[in-house]
Amino acid sequence: MLALASHAHAFDGIPNPLPGATAGDPQRGRAIVADRHVGLCLLCHSAPITEERFQGDLAPSLAGAGSRWTIPQLRLRIADSSRLNPATIMPSYYRTEGLTRVAPAHAGKTILSAQQIEDVVAYLATLKDTP
Amino acid sequence: MKAALAGLVVVALAASAQAPAPAQSSAQDMRKSGSAFMGESTRAMQRDDTQNPAMLWVANGEAAWHTGAKKSCTACHGDATKSMRGVAARFPAFDKSAGKVITLGQRIEQCRVGKQGMPPSKPEADELLALQSYIALQSRGMPVAPPRDAPTSAAAERGRALFAQRIGQLNLSCAQCHDANWGRKLAGATIPQGHANAYPIYRLEWQGMGSLQRRLRNCMTGVRAAVPPPDAQDLIDLEAWLALRAEGMTMESPGVRP
Ligand code: HEC
Ligand code: HEC
Ligand code: HEC
Numbered sequence: 306m307l308a309l310a311s312h313a314h315a316f317d318g319i320p321n322p323l324p325g326a327t328a329g330d331p332q333r334g335r336a337i338v339a340d341r342h343v344g345l346c347l348l349c350h351s352a353p354i355t356e357e358r359f360q361g362d363l364a365p366s367l368a369g370a371g372s373r374w375t376i377p378q379l380r381l382r383i384a385d386s387s388r389l390n391p392a393t394i395m396p397s398y399y400r401t402e403g404l405t406r407v408a409p410a411h412a413g414k415t416i417l418s419a420q421q422i423e424d425v426v427a428y429l430a431t432l433k434d435t436p
Numbered sequence: 437m438k439a440a441l442a443g444l445v446v447v448a449l450a451a452s453a454q455a456p457a458p459a460q461s462s463a464q465d466m467r468k469s470g471s472a473f474m475g476e477s478t479r480a481m482q483r484d485d486t487q488n489p490a491m492l493w494v495a496n497g498e499a500a501w502h503t504g505a506k507k508s509c510t511a512c513h514g515d516a517t518k519s520m521r522g523v524a525a526r527f528p529a530f531d532k533s534a535g536k537v538i539t540l541g542q543r544i545e546q547c548r549v550g551k552q553g554m555p556p557s558k559p560e561a562d563e564l565l566a567l568q569s570y571i572a573l574q575s576r577g578m579p580v581a582p583p584r585d586a587p588t589s590a591a592a593e594r595g596r597a598l599f600a601q602r603i604g605q606l607n608l609s610c611a612q613c614h615d616a617n618w619g620r621k622l623a624g625a626t627i628p629q630g631h632a633n634a635y636p637i638y639r640l641e642w643q644g645m646g647s648l649q650r651r652l653r654n655c656m657t658g659v660r661a662a663v664p665p666p667d668a669q670d671l672i673d674l675e676a677w678l679a680l681r682a683e684g685m686t687m688e689s690p691g692v693r694p
Contacts (some may be wrong), residue, residue, distance in 0.1 A: 321640050339621050341623060342576065345606070347623060348623045349622070358624070359621075359623045360621075360622030360623065361620070361623050362620050362621045363617055363620050363621070363622060373569045380532060381645055383628060387607075394612050394616075394617070396605070396606040396608070397607065403600065403607075403609055404602075404604070404605060405601065406601075406603040406661045406662045407603075407604055407605050407662065408604065408605065408657070408660050408661055408663070409662065410660075411556065411604075411605040411660045412452055412605075414605070416605060416606070424531050
């Protein structure tokens with residue numbers, strides 16, 4: 306994995322898009338968040354995606370995430386939220402090091418690609434209304 | 437989706453680094469059986485033997501218990517309602533002839549293969565689950581009572597460490613779900629405390645009976661962790677820890693799960 310350290314300057318955000326990614330697309334991002342096998346977000350979070358019935362409550366609602374956080378802050382929170390809270394249960398979506406017993410099919414791979422993370426960030430940035 | 441992620445957090449349930457954790461004192465026992473987290477219809481299904489699909493496996497297990505004339509289980513063990521009472525409540529356990537800690541399923545296999553000359557069962561074979569269900573039923577209502585000998589305690593201690601270890605691509609430990617987040621919703625599933633006092637279970641999602649190890653494999657797959665082969669040491673260690681963690685809780689086998 307590319308060292309995130311070089312991107313995560315102030316430790317509260319990653320200012321630039323992840324390497325190799327183009328501008329995020331909020332529609333694609335929404336689909337990733339909604340898909341339990343891709344984004345997995347709704348396992349833990351709820352989000353204003355009403356067609357998805359079973360949403361988790363292990364984490365704050367994503368509604369309003371775009372007014373709580375800037376794009377660099379959102380990017381860091383998806384890419385590696387353990388930098389903000391080492392004890393968090395939120396997986397680091399752009400990290401491969403420091404993991405144990407990873408299933409062979411997933412070993413050495415990030416949960417989402419750089420482009421998928423940009424898409425998710427672009428979608429979250431549209432979530433301005435709190436519930 | 438329940439299959440996708442079955443369990444997450446870390447409040448070590450108990451105690452010091454060396455000695456096995458004592459069961460929590462009943463005065464502040466916060467432990468709840470998995471059945472307490474189910475919907476009423478599933479609970480009713482478990483409660484009522486005429487509705488509990490696992491009783492089909494029990495009936496097959498009872499039939500198998502008597503099959504084989506001279507070499508039947510009955511021939512050596514007699515009436516299971518007496519000879520097998522309390523047995524399931526104290527497995528996994530150290531077994532002298534195996535020289536290691538084994539599960540109830542492995543103990544039954546020793547007799548099937550060693551005493552009856554049967555070919556080894558495939559993992560999750562219905563016949564083995566049937567005998568397991570029948571034997572586990574004989575402990576229903578009894579407290580979980582893991583043995584405290586040195587090898588079984590050592591297995592539980594290793595299992596406790598594994599339970600607290602973050603694993604898989606999602607980097608979650610068993611404890612993060614079952615100690616720190618039980619009662620919350622993981623998508624549609626309520627996270628139970630992860631006690632093993634009702635196994636084997638009939639799971640509606642499986643449309644069949646399954647062992648505790650099948651459940652543990654599901655949780656490991658959910659966090660995208662490597663899954664050990666059946667009866668691997670890690671799984672036996674986890675089973676031994678789960679037994680100690682549930683010590684004193686009431687056996688409900690055979691359970692029903694959503
Ligand atoms: C296994 C649980 C889990 C999963 C899966 C998960 N999160 Fe989180 N997330 C959390 C928790 C818990 C927090 C609360 C902060 C903390 O613990 O560090 C959080 C915090 C956040 C935050 C900041 C809090 C806020 O105000 O909104 C955002 C944004 C976020 N998650 C987005 C996502 C997205 C998008 C996904 C999927 C791509 C995702 N999360 C997947 C558990 C999870
Ligand atoms: C991401 C959360 C999560 C993680 C991590 C997790 N589990 Fe689970 N676990 C669950 C959920 C959810 C269920 C119940 C699913 C259902 O409703 O059928 C469950 C069920 C169980 C059960 C069955 C309880 C019962 O009453 O039938 C046991 C035992 C268990 N888990 C043990 C473990 C162990 C051991 C680990 C680590 C190897 C683990 N879990 C990791 C979420 C998790
Ligand atoms: C030829 C005799 C024989 C037959 C047949 C036999 N067993 Fe056993 N079984 C034993 C003996 C002897 C032990 C005790 C071994 C020991 O103490 O180490 C035992 C132990 C067990 C135990 C562990 C009991 C405990 O208290 O820990 C279980 C469970 C068991 N048998 C199940 C079965 C089942 C199920 C069958 C039929 C499928 C069966 N046995 C057939 C001789 C037999």
